[in-house]
Amino acid sequence: MANLAIETNKLRKEYGAKVAVADLTLAVPRGEIFGFLGPNGAGKSTCVKMLLGLVHPTAGSALVLGHPPGHIPTLAHIGFLPEHFRFHEWLTASEFLSLHGRLARMDTASCRTHIPEVLEMVGLTEHANRQLSGFSKGMLQRIGIAQALLHTPDLVFFDEPTSALDPFGRRLVRTILQQVKAQGATVFLNSHLLSEVEVTCDRVAFIKDGTVLHTLGLHELSQTQLHLVVRVDQVTPILLERLATLSSEWRFLENREDGTSMTETDGSHDEVGWPTRIELVTSEAQLPDIAHEIVAVGARLYEFTPQRPSLEQLFLDIVGREDSGQ
């Protein structure tokens, strides 16, 4: 399909007796930031390498920008930051980018324009003429991001793009990802940092033992289900009745399985002894109605906190809580 940047069907990779990727069946729409999540050793990097033509699959098929992986003219429209980013460190940052610009079939004028732009984008303008051998690991990752974006690709593979970056660098990468998306490009993001994936990705796939377990649209998730914590001065039967009509599930926080509870001295119980803090399972669309009902029944509202289920929670639920130790 033309609107898919990546489409794979039962892609498989074996190394002798070891199965690195068992069954990769995936569809990545164009223009999205796609997160690829899984525990260590799940086969994420092997998948990326197969999609780039670095590794030859044992079985299955794939289309990347409408062509088989490794198709030479298509590679001109793809950018890649490897997980193990090592470059020709005897080159200066500018020379390194110039080399990759020429290999990406950019003409001299484009190189002259784009190299300063991407250097500025990754915050390395003042280091343009320094040899990469003098760069810190974080700076090398930044220059790696610059080379991946230099030729304004339609599809970018980032394999752990923030592994060597400090919080400033991570924030920068988030900004860059949004810029790339705004330009209409597709980003395939392989990352362990779930909090970053959560704020940047449109869609995520969970992979384990080389198989895609689940694909999820993060925006859809936030629209469909969330947990809401409310605290009021007094809980009445009529309030509980109204809330029950607006939520699929509710409970006093004292009754939570993890044992957290409020004490009477902190004012979280009302006069008849009911807890005043309630957790509701509801949707974003219901939030204004819930707030309205609470006020309508005469209760005073002290806390109103919507909580989306964290990606980490989802990751553990889908992939499992067992640490493979890899």
Added chain:
Amino acid sequence: MNAVWILAWLTFQEARRRSMVLVALALGLLFLLIFGVGLTLITQSRATQNASPANILAGYNLLTLAGLYVVHFLAIMLAIVATVDAVSGEIGSHTVQTLVTRPVARWRIIVGKWIGYAAMLALYTSLLSVGILLESRLIVGYSPPNALMGVALIVLQVLVLVSLSLFCGVYFSTLTNGVILFMLYGLAFIGSWVEQIGTLLDSPAAAQVGIVSSLVLPVEALWRLAAYLMQPPLLNTINISPFSLGAVPSGAMVVYSGFFVITFLGLAVWAFAGRDL
């Protein structure tokens, strides 16, 4: 610019930036200086001045060939050391991943590297060889016969090793590749002596062993042919020089060497195209 030339340029730039070119040129000049000084001193010695013209000619030839022998040996060592990491190093460090994911056919990467190393090493070997020949010419007025052909054969040795090294580098680590190349050279070297002595002692079986070892890696056979061509016919006949030969490789060995270069370059391209990176 074509990706092949970009990769060839990259290879040369790497050697230059890592000071390999500077160090090799400086030490090469020192080598030529010492050879020139030695040649001058030997020429001025009383024994040389009292020797017969035939002995002087033989002496000059011996000295020139000794210089070229060292160049041949250095060329082999440099060809191995310079290229042993060329492919395996980039695979091992993952540097190759950002190159191969550019719109560049994999064969261009190997051919570009081959051109870069071959041109650099051939130029360096030629400069040293021509330096030796020029010093002989200028200091003692002697030029060995077939000098250009001799230099060309020494350069051909370099190309043989570059092709083999790139091929082995696709499959083996840098260390293993180095062991393979040095051991194969050792095998070709000892095989050459077995062939020489076998021929002198009339042992066809021993001579065959030497020929087979030359086919495995034809560098020593090429040097023997170069030495034979650059000695006056009389010296080759009377066997008084260390470079006189019991068995002379035929022209077929040159053809075989050319075939070896192309075949292993082709195999390197084929292996690299099919390798998971």
